[in-house]
Amino acid sequence: MKxxxxxxxxxxxxxxNVDTDQIIPAQHLTLNPAIPEEYRQFGRHALSxxxxxxxxxxxGHVPFHANDTDLVSGYQILVGGRNFGCGSSREHAPIALDxxxxxxxxxxxxxxxxxxxxxxxxxIVPVETGERLCEKVCTGDELRLDxxxxxxxxxxTGEKYNLRPLGEVVPILEAGGLFPFARAQGMxxx
Amino acid sequence: MAGLTLTEKILARHAGKSSVEPGDNIWVDVDIxxxxxxxxxxxxxxxxxxxxxxxRVWDKDRLVxxxxxxxxxxxxxxxxxxxxxxxxxxxxDLPHYYDVGSERYKxxxxxxxxxxxxxxxxxxxxxxxxHTCTAGAFGEFATGVGNTDAGFVMGTGKTWLKVxxxxxxxxxxxxxxxxxxxxxxxxxxGDIGCDGATYQSMEFxxxxxxxxxxEERMTLCNMAIEAGGKNGIxxxxxxxxxxxxxxxxxxxPFTVEKSDPDARFVRExxxxxxxxxxxxxxxxxxxxxxxxxxxxxxxxxxxxxxxxTGGKMTDFRAAARILAGKQVKIxxxxxxxxxxxxxxxxxxKLNGHTLEEIFLNAGAKIGEAxxxxxxxxxxxxxxxxxxxxxxxxxxxxxxxxxxxxxxxxVYLASPLTVAASALTGLITDPREFLA
Numbered sequence: 131m132k133x134x135x136x137x138x139x140x141x142x143x144x145x146x147n148v149d150t151d152q153i154i155p156a157q158h159l160t161l162n163p164a165i166p167e168e169y170r171q172f173g174r175h176a177l178s179x180x181x182x183x184x185x186x187x188x189x190g191h192v193p194f195h196a197n198d199t200d201l202v203s204g205y206q207i208l209v210g211g212r213n214f215g216c217g218s219s220r221e222h223a224p225i226a227l228d229x230x231x232x233x234x235x236x237x238x239x240x241x242x243x244x245x246x247x248x249x250x251x252x253x254i255v256p257v258e259t260g261e262r263l264c265e266k267v268c269t270g271d272e273l274r275l276d277x278x279x280x281x282x283x284x285x286x287t288g289e290k291y292n293l294r295p296l297g298e299v300v301p302i303l304e305a306g307g308l309f310p311f312a313r314a315q316g317m318x319x320x
Numbered sequence: 321m322a323g324l325t326l327t328e329k330i331l332a333r334h335a336g337k338s339s340v341e342p343g344d345n346i347w348v349d350v351d352i353x354x355x356x357x358x359x360x361x362x363x364x365x366x367x368x369x370x371x372x373x374x375x376r377v378w379d380k381d382r383l384v385x386x387x388x389x390x391x392x393x394x395x396x397x398x399x400x401x402x403x404x405x406x407x408x409x410x411x412x413d414l415p416h417y418y419d420v421g422s423e424r425y426k427x428x429x430x431x432x433x434x435x436x437x438x439x440x441x442x443x444x445x446x447x448x449x450x451h452t453c454t455a456g457a458f459g460e461f462a463t464g465v466g467n468t469d470a471g472f473v474m475g476t477g478k479t480w481l482k483v484x485x486x487x488x489x490x491x492x493x494x495x496x497x498x499x500x501x502x503x504x505x506x507x508x509x510g511d512i513g514c515d516g517a518t519y520q521s522m523e524f525x526x527x528x529x530x531x532x533x534x535e536e537r538m539t540l541c542n543m544a545i546e547a548g549g550k551n552g553i554x555x556x557x558x559x560x561x562x563x564x565x566x567x568x569x570x571x572x573p574f575t576v577e578k579s580d581p582d583a584r585f586v587r588e589x590x591x592x593x594x595x596x597x598x599x600x601x602x603x604x605x606x607x608x609x610x611x612x613x614x615x616x617x618x619x620x621x622x623x624x625x626x627x628x629t630g631g632k633m634t635d636f637r638a639a640a641r642i643l644a645g646k647q648v649k650i651x652x653x654x655x656x657x658x659x660x661x662x663x664x665x666x667x668x669k670l671n672g673h674t675l676e677e678i679f680l681n682a683g684a685k686i687g688e689a690x691x692x693x694x695x696x697x698x699x700x701x702x703x704x705x706x707x708x709x710x711x712x713x714x715x716x717x718x719x720x721x722x723x724x725x726x727x728x729x730v731y732l733a734s735p736l737t738v739a740a741s742a743l744t745g746l747i748t749d750p751r752e753f754l755a
Contacts, residue, residue, distance in 0.1 A: 149722075164361060217719055
């Protein structure tokens, strides 16, 4: 995935400390993401470890997938609170979100390895915000992120929010991940 | 020029620089790359995709592959993943592959690495597992990475890192017999939160730390990631050097360093271990700290003693002191981290009985060396929480669903506290059983 300036889609809202076991429970790590069909299967299990009451805030108990067997979710943007993606180093976490059709996550800040994995593989765009969006946005709201202007607009309510600049990871996201970036920089033969 | 922290020194040297500052992005040479059965197949896929199906790894002496997560399971996909590792090790003629079903099989990678001589002071160790930070106990920079980073290292031997600022945790005083390293690190995580060290290095220092044996130091560093830390680290002393020399058959040279007296730490936390009490982390986060005396009497369904943080000989010696000659009241699962630990349980004795006899006589079940139920895994995993039950565990993480069922409740505690609680079926202060 190359970096898009505008990302628009329906929001699915989660809380603080959404860890990698909630994003992709460990029993599904037997799938090998290097095999395209198995990569797609991760989409079905994305967020299946979130306790029901904490899925789809503010109400909770909102399923991420319309049907249990769907690979792709009807939501394209995740909104979280603090420390999104904490826990294990499994790259399967951003892969599962990508496979489920998530384009970007907006959270207050990220656990280090999850952020790095998201950027390295070019799976999803991890955006930071200084605002507590997980208490302002409702699951199902239509969001429009402008990554250049560093703003988010809630098309459902008309509210506007500020995003933090992506900063030094922009060249890696623009290249489409660590390997294309390293090739473009001449660090690897193209 | 201000002095450097231990982490800054190691990173600077591996970047070919005399100095680095927190926030610098640097390219470093990696000494050891480790992967396992959960992230290895994906990493190998990325390596093949980017360097070619015929490519050779950058240095086969520096790549260590240790299957440990989903080993004793009938799950076909899990078994397939071990086959992928085996085939890759054969193709690449890897000397450091520890195959399932062979004499070489080890078990939990973070304990197998030092046992097999792959940890040395002053080195950079990357692993496709967040608890790779365990090896900071040997005075090296060790951190977890994903498949893409690992695939890149596999082909180039290099990675980019942002130099982290360092937090220092100083422990003074002599540890009371009822406390373990697990109590110290749960106290720290309770103080700073499970995001309190995000993007930062955690250096442990003070005579209270140097009095700990190597395994206890590993427990401290193991849980740096539970505070979001990039790495945990303890400068090497004579105990470290003696351990490393006794294990490294190749006798590779290494560099022993420590933080400069004028090194810049972002913040320093000072503890007196004599005043600490046994600690648990309540469900569902490692920073949900409570003292055992605040939640004693909480009814439990299961006790679990195992994992990289709680399945070493020091952990089982502690549990055996409490369990010897007594009977557990709840299902109690014992999982040695490695096959070496499992063998030692059969030979090492306390009051005339082997530790294995002590656990079996107490009514505990003993599993085979692996990660087992620490991270749930396939449904037939030994000790996995398949129902919404309440477990006290020596493992390191208790986010929802970590050990299996997402409504299960996991309390993290030291092996002493877990063993004492197993005897009563209630959260119990180990001081009640320590004469």
